[in-house]
Amino acid sequence: MNKLQFTKALSAMAGSLTKTDVEDAWDTYQDLREQLSGEKAVDDGIAGDQMAQLTEMNTKERLYWRTCLAEEGIELTPSQVDDYLMIVELALEE
Numbered sequence: 332m333n334k335l336q337f338t339k340a341l342s343a344m345a346g347s348l349t350k351t352d353v354e355d356a357w358d359t360y361q362d363l364r365e366q367l368s369g370e371k372a373v374d375d376g377i378a379g380d381q382m383a384q385l386t387e388m389n390t391k392e393r394l395y396w397r398t399c400l401a402e403e404g405i406e407l408t409p410s411q412v413d414d415y416l417m418i419v420e421l422a423l424e425e
Contacts, residue, residue, distance in 0.1 A: 332425055344417045356418055363422035382419050 332340070337360055338353055348356070366378050388396060393412055400407060407415070 332421070337421065340421055341417065344421075345414060352414075356414065359415065359418050360422055363419060364425060367422060367425070379423065382423055386416050386420050386423070388416075 334357055337357060341353065341356055342348060363382070367382075385396070393409070397407055397409070397412055
């Protein structure tokens with residue numbers, strides 16, 4: 332998926348986004364795609380499985396995950412978690 336396709340897909344899923352939001356999202360998407368591509372080279376499938384599990388979390392599990400991230404110094408709002416998981420879904424679809 333190229334950047335224009337990604338931007339259209341993300342906008343359809345997330346609604347109104349700023350240019351900075353789109354740039355950050357694109358960088359995240361590229362990082363995820365790189366992780367998935369590298370994983371295919373070693374053929375273990377662990378990263379893709381873990382990413383897929385993230386997208387299946389319910390509200391309570393998302394809160395727990397946010398708490399774990401916060402304990403590591405990574406603080407995300409609930410909407411940032413939702414945005415991240417949308418990006419993960421797009422990366423997994425490729």
